[in-house]
Amino acid sequence: MGTDRYAYASRLRRVDAIPKLWLSLIPLLLCVCCDSAAVGVATLLLMGGLNVWLGGQGLRTVLRFLKVPLAFLAVGCLTILVRPLSPEEGALWAVELLGRFRWGITAEYRDLSLMVLCKAMGAVSAMYFLSLNTPVTDVTLALERLRVPKLLVELMELIYRFIFVLTDTAGRIRVAQESRLGYQGWRRSLESMGTLVSMLFLRAWRQGERSFTALESRGYKGRLDTLPADAVPGKWLYAVLAGVSAAQLGALALERSLLG
Amino acid sequence: MNYAIETRELCYTYEDGTRALDAISIRAARGAVTGILGANGAGKSTLFLNLNGVLTPSGGQVLLDGKEVSYARRDLPELRRKVGIVFQDPDDQLFSADVYRDISFGAVNLGLPPEEVRRRVELAMERTGVTALRDKPTHALSYGQKKRVAIAGVLVMEPSVMILDEPTAGLDPQGVSELMRLLTALRDQLKMTILLATHDMDIVPLYCDYAYVLSGGRVAGEGTAEELVCQPGLLRENHLRLPRMAHLMEVLAREDGIDLPRSAATIGAVRRAILELLNKEEMR
Numbered sequence: 001m002g003t004d005r006y007a008y009a010s011r012l013r014r015v016d017a018i019p020k021l022w023l024s025l026i027p028l029l030l031c032v033c034c035d036s037a038a039v040g041v042a043t044l045l046l047m048g049g050l051n052v053w054l055g056g057q058g059l060r061t062v063l064r065f066l067k068v069p070l071a072f073l074a075v076g077c078l079t080i081l082v083r084p085l086s087p088e089e090g091a092l093w094a095v096e097l098l099g100r101f102r103w104g105i106t107a108e109y110r111d112l113s114l115m116v117l118c119k120a121m122g123a124v125s126a127m128y129f130l131s132l133n134t135p136v137t138d139v140t141l142a143l144e145r146l147r148v149p150k151l152l153v154e155l156m157e158l159i160y161r162f163i164f165v166l167t168d169t170a171g172r173i174r175v176a177q178e179s180r181l182g183y184q185g186w187r188r189s190l191e192s193m194g195t196l197v198s199m200l201f202l203r204a205w206r207q208g209e210r211s212f213t214a215l216e217s218r219g220y221k222g223r224l225d226t227l228p229a230d231a232v233p234g235k236w237l238y239a240v241l242a243g244v245s246a247a248q249l250g251a252l253a254l255e256r257s258l259l260g
Numbered sequence: 261m262n263y264a265i266e267t268r269e270l271c272y273t274y275e276d277g278t279r280a281l282d283a284i285s286i287r288a289a290r291g292a293v294t295g296i297l298g299a300n301g302a303g304k305s306t307l308f309l310n311l312n313g314v315l316t317p318s319g320g321q322v323l324l325d326g327k328e329v330s331y332a333r334r335d336l337p338e339l340r341r342k343v344g345i346v347f348q349d350p351d352d353q354l355f356s357a358d359v360y361r362d363i364s365f366g367a368v369n370l371g372l373p374p375e376e377v378r379r380r381v382e383l384a385m386e387r388t389g390v391t392a393l394r395d396k397p398t399h400a401l402s403y404g405q406k407k408r409v410a411i412a413g414v415l416v417m418e419p420s421v422m423i424l425d426e427p428t429a430g431l432d433p434q435g436v437s438e439l440m441r442l443l444t445a446l447r448d449q450l451k452m453t454i455l456l457a458t459h460d461m462d463i464v465p466l467y468c469d470y471a472y473v474l475s476g477g478r479v480a481g482e483g484t485a486e487e488l489v490c491q492p493g494l495l496r497e498n499h500l501r502l503p504r505m506a507h508l509m510e511v512l513a514r515e516d517g518i519d520l521p522r523s524a525a526t527i528g529a530v531r532r533a534i535l536e537l538l539n540k541e542e543m544r
Contacts, residue, residue: 008395135397137358161357164399168351210352217312217345218353218413219337219369226361227368227377229394 003065003131010133011056012234017134017142019234023050023241024130030248031122037111038255039248040118046244047125054240055133062128069124073117080113081105136160141228154224162207169203170196262326264290264453265311265343265421271319272310280306282477283320288421288470291451293443295464295471295485299499303477304457305348308423311455313339325420341370344419348426350406357397359390359409367416377416384415388442404435411442422446423455428463436460440467461503465489465525473498486523505530 007013012020024047031043044066051062085091085102094104130139137157144153173196177183182192212220265288272281280303288294298304309315311322313329313336322329329339344366347353356362363384367377385391388408393401401409407427414422424443428436440463446452456468464471465485473481473488475498481491488495489506502510506525512518520533 004397005400008397008400013395135358137356137361137397157356161355161398164357165351207352210347210349211355213309213314214345214347214353215355216314217309217340217347218366218417219340221337221369224355224365225368226356226358227364227374227381228358229360230378 003128004136006057006061006132007135009056012054012133013135014229014232015133015234015237016231017138018145019237019241020130020134021139021142021146023237023244024126026241027129027244027248028123028126030245031119031126034248034252035115035119036252036255037115037118038251040115040120040122042248042251043122043244044118044125046247047122047129050240050244051125051129051132055129057132062132065128065132066121066125069120073120076120077113077117080116081109083109138228138231150223157224162204165207166200166204169207170200173199262290263287263323264325265455266323266326267307267311267320268323269320270307270310270317270322272306272315273318280477281310281317284474284477284479286472286479286482288453288455290420290453291447292469293447293454293456293467295468296455296457296474297459297461297464297471297488297495297498297500298457298474299459302474302498304474305425306477307474308345308425308455308457311421311423312343312345314345337369341417342419343421343423344414344417346407346411346414346422346424346427348429350403350410353410353413354398354406357399359396359398359401360385360394362398363409363412363416366413370417380416380418381412384412387415387446388412404431404439407431407435407439408442415446419452421453421455423457425457426459427456428458428460436463443467459500461495461501462505465503465506465529473500475499485525489525490522509533 027043027047031039048062048066051057052059082103082105085094085104085106087102089102089106091104091106092110094102096102134142137160140153140156140160143156144150177192177196181188183189215224267284267286270281270284271279273279284303284307286294286296296304296307306315310317313331316331324339324342329335331339354362356365360381363381364377367380372380382391385394388411390405390408390412393405393409398406398409411422411424427439427443431439443454443456444467447454458464468485470484471482471488472479473494480498481488481494483491489502492502492506492510495501501507503525505527506522509520509522509524509530512520513522518537520530520537524530524533
């Protein structure tokens with residue numbers, strides 16, 4: 001939800017969501033399928049650049065969001081990088097643990113972990129292009145136009161809306177409990193947390209009933225059909241998409257030719 | 261006189277046997293604000309849901325423009341178009357995270373062509389002053405802003421009667437004034453009939469052309485605001501109170517023997533009454 005705030009401020013906010021969806025998904029797929037560090041780096045730079053250049057997001061914002069998955073990725077790549085070796089295996093660096101286990105880094109796995117890191121960062125960057133430039137409601141609307149079942153889309157929309165209502169409620173209950181010392185001590189915290197969860201469930205239930213009544217009074221007939229505000233056509237983004245894909249494939253070719 | 265909406269001996273019993281409405285007869289004049297006053301649990305919300313067809317009365321009649329309302333399934337959409345409800349908590353009503361789409365919902369349900377829906381959404385946003393909020397997600401709005409969006413969502417259906425359940429609850433004092441100004445503008449410009457449930461007694465003499473006192477599912481009293489404030493006993497028996505200004509008039513009469521008209525319940529009316537009294541003193 002941190003990204004949604006930026007999506008509403010994006011320069012591409014009013015642009016049709018479907019081209020944005022493709023401009024995000026196809027580079028993502030290419031990046032994941034190519035299995036190449038160069039393509040990963042190219043995707044990272046290109047999509048990050050588009051976020052700044054087309055979306056009007058600050059470079060700092062984009063970098064800050066790119067940093068978010070870095071810790072997870074670092075741990076993941078480290079486990080690929082450092083692994084147990086057989087005694088005769090050649091290594092760039094190795095260490096004997098407890099005198100028996102030989103762990104180390106080989107050139108092959110160095111390349112592999114580097115590739116995974118670049119690939120993942122490229123994919124994340126491509127995903128951010130969608131989430132930093134398209135509010136969630138526009139994404140769900142685009143999914144509906146792409147023939148995703150209406151039921152799923154409606155559920156996504158309602159869940160997204162009521163996440164905020166429920167977190168609000170949960171926050172208020174928590175403050176009310178805390179103001180009466182409900183979270184002092186582990187045991188009492190557990191008890192209070194249990195009450196909070198059951199209260200939240202009951203409130204959600206009642207909220208559902210009230211919302212249904214309100215929908216009915218506005219003529220709800222089993223479909224949550226609405227009309228979105230006018231979108232600016234975004235066909236030109238397909239040209240950008242072609243450019244990005246070409247650059248990705250170019251990076252792949254370049255890598256192949258350089259590494260033989 | 262032809263009333264915009266009228267109920268005759270309207271009854272409603274909940275499934276568990278609770279008699280929520282007991283022979284309610286009220287009438288709301290066209291292009292007027294009619295107050296429905298009552299404590300919590302007096303039956304205001306149940307009455308409103310009956311008027312809009314979410315609940316079906318168990319007895320009595322509802323008349324819209326003098327014609328009896330049918331609660332048959334195929335007639336409900338028309339009833340809901342003509343009688344719109346703005347619920348007390350806007351979070352109950354706003355189901356979409358997108359302000360524009362939420363407002364469009366009622367109009368889309370009427371099966372209108374897209375251009376007409378857009379025209380109505382723009383108009384409703386303009387009338388309620390939320391045009392500037394169109395680019396914000398629902399969860400980023402303040403309570404008062406959500407309330408306006410909820411009203412816009414009902415206005416797009418262009419109802420002839422608009423019902424508001426406790427519209428001023430939870431608003432700050434300026435928010436209350438702004439909202440009430442919006443409602444009087446709707447009444448005066450669009451000749452809209454407005455039913456207003458409230459227990460905020462101070463707004464009654466200012467904005468209600470007529471009012472009913474509801475208690476325990478029955479009509480306990482009715483009259484113009486001036487008539488009602490002359491019956492403090494009726495209001496107090498039903499967990500209501502006099503507007504502050506009318507209370508001042510009562511205290512002045514009882515404690516200090518200063519006789520001012522008891523129907524004066526607004527600052528304007530009290531001011532006039534006091535100036536008149538001072539003038540009379542001078543003449544003497």
